[in-house]
Amino acid sequence: MIEVVILGNGRTAHFLISQFIACNQIKIKQWYMRQPKGDESQFLIETTTALTSVIKNADIYFICISDDAIASFSKSLTVSGLVVHTAGSIPLQILNDHQQKGVFYPLQTLSKNALPQIDRVPICIEAEKKDDFDLLTRLASLINAKYYSVDSTQRATLHLAAVFANNFSNHLYAISADLCKKNQLPFEILHPLIIETAQKLQTLPPQEAQTGPAIRNDHQTLKKHLKQLSTTPYMELYESLTQSIQKYHEEKL
Amino acid sequence: MIEVVILGNGRTAHFLISQFIACNQIKIKQWYMRQPKGDESQFLIETTTALTSVIKNADIYFICISDDAIASFSKSLTVSGLVVHTAGSIPLQILNDHQQKGVFYPLQTLSKNALPQIDRVPICIEAEKKDDFDLLTRLASLINAKYYSVDSTQRATLHLAAVFANNFSNHLYAISADLCKKNQLPFEILHPLIIETAQKLQTLPPQEAQTGPAIRNDHQTLKKHLKQLSTTPYMELYESLTQSIQKYHEEKL
Numbered sequence: 312m313i314e315v316v317i318l319g320n321g322r323t324a325h326f327l328i329s330q331f332i333a334c335n336q337i338k339i340k341q342w343y344m345r346q347p348k349g350d351e352s353q354f355l356i357e358t359t360t361a362l363t364s365v366i367k368n369a370d371i372y373f374i375c376i377s378d379d380a381i382a383s384f385s386k387s388l389t390v391s392g393l394v395v396h397t398a399g400s401i402p403l404q405i406l407n408d409h410q411q412k413g414v415f416y417p418l419q420t421l422s423k424n425a426l427p428q429i430d431r432v433p434i435c436i437e438a439e440k441k442d443d444f445d446l447l448t449r450l451a452s453l454i455n456a457k458y459y460s461v462d463s464t465q466r467a468t469l470h471l472a473a474v475f476a477n478n479f480s481n482h483l484y485a486i487s488a489d490l491c492k493k494n495q496l497p498f499e500i501l502h503p504l505i506i507e508t509a510q511k512l513q514t515l516p517p518q519e520a521q522t523g524p525a526i527r528n529d530h531q532t533l534k535k536h537l538k539q540l541s542t543t544p545y546m547e548l549y550e551s552l553t554q555s556i557q558k559y560h561e562e563k564l
Numbered sequence: 565m566i567e568v569v570i571l572g573n574g575r576t577a578h579f580l581i582s583q584f585i586a587c588n589q590i591k592i593k594q595w596y597m598r599q600p601k602g603d604e605s606q607f608l609i610e611t612t613t614a615l616t617s618v619i620k621n622a623d624i625y626f627i628c629i630s631d632d633a634i635a636s637f638s639k640s641l642t643v644s645g646l647v648v649h650t651a652g653s654i655p656l657q658i659l660n661d662h663q664q665k666g667v668f669y670p671l672q673t674l675s676k677n678a679l680p681q682i683d684r685v686p687i688c689i690e691a692e693k694k695d696d697f698d699l700l701t702r703l704a705s706l707i708n709a710k711y712y713s714v715d716s717t718q719r720a721t722l723h724l725a726a727v728f729a730n731n732f733s734n735h736l737y738a739i740s741a742d743l744c745k746k747n748q749l750p751f752e753i754l755h756p757l758i759i760e761t762a763q764k765l766q767t768l769p770p771q772e773a774q775t776g777p778a779i780r781n782d783h784q785t786l787k788k789h790l791k792q793l794s795t796t797p798y799m800e801l802y803e804s805l806t807q808s809i810q811k812y813h814e815e816k817l
Contacts, residue, residue: 327764400785417763418753420760420775425767459753468747469591469754475798476740476754477761478776479805480733484762485770487729494721500671501722501729502765503684507673508730509762511739512755514678517738522673523731532653536724544811545728551804552732558797559738563571 313337316365319375320344320351322421323397327373328354330454338455345432362541367391368486373415374406381405393443399470403437403461405536406411413438416466417456420477429454435469446494465493488546493543518559525556566703569618571641572598572628573604575674576650578593580626581607583707590706593622610778620644624699626668627659630671633788634658640743646696655716656690666700670709673730682707688714688722739798746796771812778809 315331317324317339322343331337341363342356351358359365363468364563371528374396376384381396384476385406388394395413396407406412409555434456438444444460452459461469484505488498511520524532533553540546567583570577577595584590585607595609595616599729604611612618618625623716627649629637634649641647647659648666658808659665672680687709690702691697697713702713714722737758741751764773777785786806793799 356732364672367774371805385696395614400788419757420764421741427756427760433753433756435753443756447736450657459750461753465747467788467792468708468743471748471792472644472740472743472754474776474789475736475743476801478774478778478809480736480758480780481770481773481775482805482809482812483736484765485699485730485774486760486808487725488770489812490721490725494718496714496718496722496725497712498765498769500686500688500714501687501725502709504726505729505733505765506759506762507680508734511673512737512758515753517734520734521738522734523727523733525731525735533710534682535653536727545808548804548808549727551801552735555715555739555798555801556731556735559735559742 313371313446314340314369315371315373316341316343316369317373317375318343318365318384320346320348321375321377323417326373326421326426326432327397328356330429330456332356334453337450341366344543356487362387364524365390371395371450373397375427376535385409393438393446395438395460397449399435399473400467403439403466403486404463411440413443414466415447415450415463415464416461418469418473430454432456433445434458435466437462437466469496470498486548490543490545521556521560523556526560527554529555566706567593567622567623568622568624568703569594569596569643570609570626570628571596571618571637572626573599573601574628574630575625578626578671579648579670579674579679579685581609583682583709585609589705590703594619600672605718612745615640618643619760624648624703626650637652646691646699648691648700650687650725653720655720656692658718664691664696665695666696667714668700668703670716671722671726682709683706685709687711688719690715690719717764743796743798774809774813776809779813780807781810 331339339356342358369392372394378398378401380407381401385410395410395415397415399416403414414434419432433516434451436447436458457468491498552558595611617705622645625647630644631651635658646664647662648668650668652669656667669688670685685742687704689700689711739765744751777816793802
């Protein structure tokens, strides 16, 4: 039995609880939160809002609070046991006040009301000591998660790569939706294409899947598109992305 | 029974053939191609490489050739019946030499070896005459395709919107993959996040799903990311995309 304490009540906390609660080899001993949101009682877990009341001898403590607050929170947490944070862009060393420290970072976009299936949430694991690393991988295995060994430098890269793959591509969808709306077109026409483009990655690396006027260096279409965009705020971004594609695939042009 | 002739042997031609051949109310009377690729015989369709031999009295002629070649090809095609092209960025008027003209544009990324399911290929339909429009929608219904009435101006917008949603987002995946590779990370860690981001569109408009340091105006993370990118070719694009997100969501910042 692995005994854990959850610290925080945001989306990551909810995600971990939903996974741990379903596994009879993991026991959530306690759940700390600064400010209850009112929906915590449904989980039938002992809760506390006093940091001083947090039990001292659990196996793992999961810090699931906002990135900026982790450093000072870690300092004020006086427990024995493995202390881990769950943040993509924060190095392991932020937990230096603790003997045993680690990272357990679920790489997925989490929303409280529609939690993703665990097989769609890769877990990035880091720890200083082998025993701690093994404990975290055992925990990941118990909830059937796919896990990767990712150190702090790699995790910072992964966080940045995720900004391109998730935040930035979502913005392109938003531009796409705006162009549709301004021309009385339902954006849903483009959903299948977007999903196909994303799923294709599983069989074809994106650099090989690249298509479109930029990589073909199709001047006529590029000119036409820029003209179409001239009354929108998206002309410069179209140019930046076109140039970036051409630079990336320079040898092909 | 709707009798059709397919003109061209690229990916769109293969896609249409694969759909039409499975429907017993559609008959592919003939398949014209300038240059056989050798794999055409498997479909057991009468083929020809002589434009003059193309039969004159089919119900619909599908021009499935490269965008640039459609204008001159249309001029040299002397048939009666409804002539349609299948291109996203070409207006209907390019077929002005024909009495009956239309567009039947499958909005999807097609590859010969992995043809998508028809329920993932929306068809954009346009025609000048009501009877021709009805014939094309009947055909779309026969192959169980979802179709939309899209005029030439709207289709040009849709083609442009697809560049953002497909070509440009694929390029962001490629950058993401490159960042992973340079840091000894398998790009597959990001696949679930990318697919989740794409699928989320079906329940949440992309402008509402936007997350990340740009929309939070999180200076510290933005600075850190730019520093990480300083040795890559992606710094300027990161800045352009960040600015574009902040401009798009100005009222929120």
